Amino acid sequence: MDSRLDNAPCGYFSITDAGIIREVNQTLLNMLQHDNSELAGLHVESVLSVTNKLLFHTYFYPHIQLYGQVNEMYMSLRTNSGGDVPVLLNGIRRTRDGESRIDIAVVEMRKRIEHEKDVLQTKVKLQELYQATNEANKRLELLNEEYERKQQELMLINSRLEAMATTDPLTGLRNRRYFQDHLTTLLAKHQDSGQPLSMLIIDIDHFKHINDTYGHPIGDIVLAKLAELLQSMSRETDIIARFGGEEFVAILPETGKEQAVDIAEALCRATAATPMDDYRITISLGVATAEVGETNGTLVKKADTALYASKSGGRNRVTHAGDL
Secondary structure, rough: OOOHOOOOOOOOEEEEEEOEEEEEEOOOOOOOOHOOOHHOOOOOOHHHHHHHHHHHHHHHHHHHHHHHHEEEEEEEEEOOOOOOEEEEEEEEEEOOEEEEEEEEEEOOOOOOOHHHHHHHHHHHHHHHHHHHHHHHHHHHHHHHHHHHHHHHHHHHHHHHHHHHEOOOOEEEEEEEEOOOOOOOHHHHHHHHOOEEEEEEEEEOOOOOHHHHHHHHHHHHHHHHHHHHHHHHOOOOOOEEEEEEEEEEEEEEOOOHHOOOOOHHHHHHHHHHHOOOOOOOOOEEEEEEEOOOOEEEEEEEEHHHHHHHHHHHHOOEEEHHHHHH
């Protein structure tokens, strides 16, 4: 061994993968009160207490096999007289002369009372901690599975609640709340893009007479059948909703006055020609097309005024607010 290494200010020894001591420097021999002939060829456990054997096998060997080195490991080496020398140990695994060796540097440490306490607690609780960790991981997995299941259930419930909050239960169409929210959004887009936007208000003619003559169950059938017809004739981008009572509304994105009137008249003709179960009805429609600075309130009011004109003018007809 090189004389500088032999008398280095820290201890040094080299072991095989099997733990057999191959080399020991004089510094470590002095530290452990040994001669070279007494340690060379012995197992490293010969300089370890029972306690430190456990620590060496549960931490040092697995760590150096996985990562090739161990840094700042605190432990105690046993002296020839049976005493303990607290040390800071660093190790590295290398192949030398065709044999795998673990080179270990040892620095004597005296001020480590607190660390000794930690080591003692660790070795006593090591198995308990391992078992507790496994159990905790299993519980965590179960909790995570439960969380995922509850999350899916919550999403489904929220989806159903959202549908209930925005859907008319009788007709299955969107309700007034949904209509108003989306009219606000589409009006904002209309103001930004300049694309035309129109809406219809649709009212069943003499609906009170149907309820009074045939009863509310028949009136409900008529409402549901008209809703089916309106939905079947709507475009993908249109929003059809029940406004309340016998009134329905339709938002027609990217639709100007002439096209909106054409759509309204087609609905008017189709309704008059389509039996609603065993009954026939007609509808009156008011049409309004958004202008610059339009709001929900002003657009709905214009369409409502146009609807009133259709009903006043004999019903079963279409009126555009711009023609009044």
